[in-house]
Amino acid sequence: MKFKFKIENKEYEIEILEEGQGQVKIKVGGKEFSFGEREKEEIAVAKTVLPKRDFSKKEIKTPIAGIVSEIFVKEGDFVKKEQKTLLVSAMKMENEIVSDFEGRVQKILVQKKQEVKEGDILIFLQ
Amino acid sequence: MKIKKYKVVTSTNALAKKIKTPKPWLVLLAEKQSLGYGRKGSAWFSPKGGLYFSIILPKSKIEDLQTLTILAAFIVAKVIKENFNLEPFIKLPNDVWVNGKKIAGILTENVVGKEVKLSVMGIGLNTNIEKFPRNLENTATSLKIELGREVNNEKILKQIVGELKNQLKTISE
Numbered sequence: 001m002k003f004k005f006k007i008e009n010k011e012y013e014i015e016i017l018e019e020g021q022g023q024v025k026i027k028v029g030g031k032e033f034s035f036g037e038r039e040k041e042e043i044a045v046a047k048t049v050l051p052k053r054d055f056s057k058k059e060i061k062t063p064i065a066g067i068v069s070e071i072f073v074k075e076g077d078f079v080k081k082e083q084k085t086l087l088v089s090a091m092k093m094e095n096e097i098v099s100d101f102e103g104r105v106q107k108i109l110v111q112k113k114q115e116v117k118e119g120d121i122l123i124f125l126q
Numbered sequence: 127m128k129i130k131k132y133k134v135v136t137s138t139n140a141l142a143k144k145i146k147t148p149k150p151w152l153v154l155l156a157e158k159q160s161l162g163y164g165r166k167g168s169a170w171f172s173p174k175g176g177l178y179f180s181i182i183l184p185k186s187k188i189e190d191l192q193t194l195t196i197l198a199a200f201i202v203a204k205v206i207k208e209n210f211n212l213e214p215f216i217k218l219p220n221d222v223w224v225n226g227k228k229i230a231g232i233l234t235e236n237v238v239g240k241e242v243k244l245s246v247m248g249i250g251l252n253t254n255i256e257k258f259p260r261n262l263e264n265t266a267t268s269l270k271i272e273l274g275r276e277v278n279n280e281k282i283l284k285q286i287v288g289e290l291k292n293q294l295k296t297i298s299e
Contacts (some may be wrong), residue, residue, distance in 0.1 A: 063188055063238050063240075063241075063242075064188050064192075064236075064238070082239070082243075084237075090192070092192050092195040092196060092219040092220065092234065093191065093192060093195055093233075093234040093235065093236055094233065094234070094235045094236070095235070095236045095237075095238050096143075096235065096236065096237045096238065097238055097239075098237055098238065098239050098243065099239070100239040100240050
């Protein structure tokens with residue numbers, strides 16, 4: 001089987017010949033290359049392990065109704081597990097809301113002095 | 127009752143929140159606080175002579191802690207009334223007044239994630255404070271000012287903590 005093709009205006013003539021016993025000969029511009037039909041080249045691909053990521057929702061909620069009296073983080077900040085993120089003042093208690101996850105602060109849904117209800121989402125982490 | 131005593135701390139509540147393995151009912155007692163605070167970060171005048179302590183509360187439901195905090199004001203008032211025959215007035219939710227002036231304040235702080243990780247109740251009671259600075263003398267008083275004599279801080283502390291223990295047991299049952 002013969003065919004021609006052009007690379008950057010230069011024409012190459014390629015001929016593929018079967019030599020038997022699974023060997024294939026390819027002639028390119030007069031030069032000959034032999035290949036074993038069943039040979040395959042082992043290409044070493046570096047194994048990369050992707051870090052395990054937790055795709056469950058990372059939401060920081062308030063367990064108690066009150067007023068957001070302090071916000072200790074800003075959007076884009078990296079938050080560690082157990083880090084203090086907000087202070088929710090209830091009538092009788094002050095509640096430091098700490099993060100149960102680590103991640104980057106994607107969105108802060110509340111503002112200082114805002115009233116929140118029990119279970120309200122305060123922060124989304126990435 | 128386990129009491130850890132300190133000469134001076136910034137605030138017994140702040141100190142309690144830093145304890146790595148907080149044991150329930152551990153009491154942190156300070157002779158004075160350099161940065162005593164109440165709700166919303168308001169300062170609590172804490173010179174030597176007053177009673178300043180924080181109690182590590184056992185892990186409890188947040189509603190129970192809320193109830194306990196209100197009860198704490200009643201307990202402090204009860205201890206004052208029964209020991210010294212004064213007529214305390216409870217200024218809900220967290221203060222106790224005597225003769226129109228503040229004598230005690232309570233601040234419960236919780237560290238909360240999905241659940242309550244730590245609860246600390248701080249109580250400041252003006253016991254043996256002789257005099258208040260000018261900006262506070264019209265709004266604050268002490269047992270010493272009201273009674274004209276000194277009182278036993280440790281005895282009062284033990285009564286308050288004992289009552290709190292009983293009350294929390296009742297609430298959480």
